[in-house]
Amino acid sequence: xxxxxxxxxxxxxxxxxxxxxxxxxxxxxxxxxxxxxxxxxxxxxxxxxxxxxxxxxxxxxxxxxxxxxxxxxxxxxxxxxxxxxxxxxxxxxxxxxxxxxxxxxxxxxxxxxxx
Numbered sequence: 001x002x003x004x005x006x007x008x009x010x011x012x013x014x015x016x017x018x019x020x021x022x023x024x025x026x027x028x029x030x031x032x033x034x035x036x037x038x039x040x041x042x043x044x045x046x047x048x049x050x051x052x053x054x055x056x057x058x059x060x061x062x063x064x065x066x067x068x069x070x071x072x073x074x075x076x077x078x079x080x081x082x083x084x085x086x087x088x089x090x091x092x093x094x095x096x097x098x099x100x101x102x103x104x105x106x107x108x109x110x111x112x113x114x115x
C-alpha cells in the first residue's frame with residue numbers, strides 16, 4: 001500500500017500515526033517531491049469511482065490562489081487532471097493507493113476499508 005502525503009500536513013501526520021497504530025504496512029511518498037503523474041491520477045480516479053473534484057485540495061492556498069472554485073466547472077476532466085499533475089499541493093492528501101483508493105483521512109472510512 002502506498003501513502004501519498006505531505007509531511008508537514010497535520011492530517012497526513014494523523015493518518016500516518018493511525019496506520020502505524022493499526023499496524024497497517026505502507027510505503028510513503030512525498031507529494032511535492034514526487035507529485036502524481038497524469039497517468040497515475042487517471043488510474044486512481046477511475047479505480048476510486050470518485051469525481052476528479054474530490055482529488056483537489058479545495059482548502060489549500062494554491063487552490064484559492066488560482067481561483068479554481070470558479071474555474072474548475074468550465075474545465076474538462078482531462079484539463080483538471082493535467083492541472084492536478086502540475087503541483088502536488090493541489091492534490092488532496094493523504095492518498096492511500098492499494099486495493100482501495102482513499103482520498104483524505106476519515107477515520108471511520110479507513111477503519112471500514114483498511115482493517
